[in-house]
Amino acid sequence: MIKKSLTVFAAILLIVSCQNDKDSNETPEVVVNENPSTFKEIGTLTIGGTGAAEISAYDETSQKLFTVNNSSANKIDIIDLSDPSKPVLITSIDLVPYNGAANSVATFNGKLAVALESKSNKQEPGKVVVFETSNYALVKEITVGALPDMITYSQDGKFIMTANEGEPNDTYALDPDGSVSIIDVVSGYTVTTLNFASFSNQLDDLKTKGFKIASLTNNFAADIEPEYITVSADSKTAWVTLQENNGVAKIDLTTKKIMQIFPLGFKDYNLAENAIDISDKDATIAFNPWKLKGMFQPDAISNFEVNKIPYFVTANEGDAREYSAFVDVKRINNAAVVLDPIIFPNAAALKTDASMGRLNINTKMGDTDGDGDFDELVGFGARSFSIWNGLTGQLVFDSKNELDKKAFEFGLYDDARSDDKGAEPEAVCVTKMGDKQILFVGLERADAFMVYDVSNPMAPKHLQTIKTGDAPEGLLFIPASKSPTKRSLVVVSSEGDGTVKIFQPDLD
Structure with missing residues (x-):
């Protein structure tokens, strides 16, 4: 428990990671004595079934929440959050047109920006549509890259x-x-769209450090798949996850x-701390522990700064590619997965369901000598959050196996996901509360989020584990200075059951 008065300021939003709650108007600092280890649910709203509550953004000027709803119709649901204990669905923006x-x-400052993939063919350029948050009038449509x-x-x-x-599409005939x-x-x-073609001459060096390029075509620029963005406080630098x-x-x-x-290299699951x-x-x-590596x-991704050093935090979910023309995942017990008999002399035992047999591995990595069998085993994701130096990309801290173990301690660990990605960290958001850097980590398969103090990036401290709806996809932090109640709020959108839940900390 943190026994100290906390000043809440700065806005940071996480949508499967964390963006900042941006507003060009200066907001007076609000001093609130809050304890970030005491968040409790104060309100909930169900807006549909599966896919109904994916990502949310908050507009301070109208005190409205804008939530992506792809359950039955393509729309943005608009929720009145003026009383967070009683959120009300008031209308929707129809995106069909x-x-x-x-x-x-x-x-940002009375504007809502929506990212849209092409409905007819998601390999075609997508678009950004900007609306007024006050009356939902269209401001601008802008063409961007594919998906x-x-x-x-x-x-x-x-x-x-x-x-x-x-x-790509399923046959890889189209791969933007x-x-x-x-x-x-x-x-x-005006728009500038950047691809990664200029880095193709670095491929050999990148691969030796754990970077993965593997597809039907092995086209460097097409194989890169940006997932999430975080922008520095001075708006001069962005970091982008390339998940696959x-x-x-x-x-x-x-x-x-x-x-x-x-x-980003690999995680060694043969260490006791990573068991x-x-x-x-x-x-x-x-x-x-297992003789296994994890990408x-x-x-x-989210970012913060301590002692003028930038750091970025990642939710190490993991992801495979499964298309009709290209698949890079198989279970170890698959007959096509042949283990090197010298490195794995007990291969038959390892392939049983009670041992390693059920684990999904990447089949395009691990044959280090090119003889057709696996000399090492590489899994998807690291089942953790990590903190990296924003200048050098060097690993500063990894949560090891703490997310899974704490989910288990709280009765939230889903053993049906053990063969895949465990608790599956999907979202991260770092925000300043008083003089503390506070991290929120969303766990899609544990239906929970965890709270950490990361003021010391090399030694984060777990503060709290909190139950959410089914499959939390979006985490949104609303600072006290912008909150309807002048108290900090965390809003969690869960795509599994279509719920939006609001959490608030106790006063200290």
């Missing part, structure tokens, strides 16, 4: 950015470049150029 499917939303999966405003509101995943679009709001919404590729890209927003790709449960068919939950493959 815009010929796109919504993936993400962001707000914009996430959208955010820069801290100063001058830029809108989209992570354009550029997924993965890209990042930077929309210059102050210059009439196991990397993070760093972008200079002043020059609008991709500066670096950070390959995990890898079978859903062993009739127990047991965390053990970090982050989904969401």
Whole structure:
């Protein structure tokens, strides 16, 4: 428990990661004595079934919540949040006229930006549609890269950015470049879309450090799949997760150029501190070390600064590719997975369901000597959150197996996911509360989020575990300075059951 008065300021929003709650108007600092280890549910609203509550953004000017709803109709649900204990669904924005499917939303100073993939063919360019939050009038439509999966405003509101995943179609006949679009709001919404082709000459070096390029075509620019973006407080730098590729890209927003790709390497599950449960068919939950590596493959990303050093935090979810023309995942017990008999002399025993047999591994990695069998085993995701140096991309901290173990301690661990990604960290958001840096981590398969104090990036402290709706997809932090109640709020959108839940900490 933190026994100290907390000043809540700065706005940070997480939509499967964290964006900042941006507003160009200066908001007076609000001093509230809150304890970030005491968040409790104060309100809930069910807006539909599966897919009904994916990502949410809050508009301070109207005290409304804008939530992506793809359950039955393509729309943005609008929720009155003026009384967070009694959220009310008031209307929706119909997106059918815009010929796109919504993936993400962001707000800034009375404007709502929506990322839409092409409805007719998601390999075609997507678009960003901007609305007024007051009357939902259309402001602008802007063409961006293929399959914009996430959208955010820069801290100063001058830029809108989209992570354009550029997924292939099922046969790989169409495989657009993965890209990042930077929309210059102050210059009439002009757009610059960046791809990663210029880094193809670095492939060999990147691969030695754990970066993954593997597809039917092995086309570098097309194989890159940007997932999520976080923007620095000074709006000069962005970091973008390249989930399937196991990397993070760093972008200079002043020059609008991709500066670096950070390959994230591997996690060693043979260490006791990284022990995990890898079978859903062993009739127990047991965390053990295994001769196994894991790609970090982050989904969401957030950033913060301590002592003038920038850090980014990743939710290491993991993801495979499964198309009719290309599949990179199989269980170890599959007959096509042949283990090197020298490295794995007990291969037959390892392939049983009670051992490693049920685990999903990447089949395009691990044959280090090219003889057709697996010399090492590489899984998807790291079942953790990690903190990285924003300047160098070096790992500063990894939560090891703490997310799974704490989910188990709280009775929330789903053993049916042991063979895949465990508790499955999907979302991260760091915000300043008083003099503390507070991290929220959303766990899609544990139906929970956890709260950490990351003021010391090398030694985060777990504060709380909180139950949510089914499959939380979006986490949104609303600081006291912008909250309807002048108290900090965390809003969780859960796509499994279509619920939106609001949480508030106790006064200290």
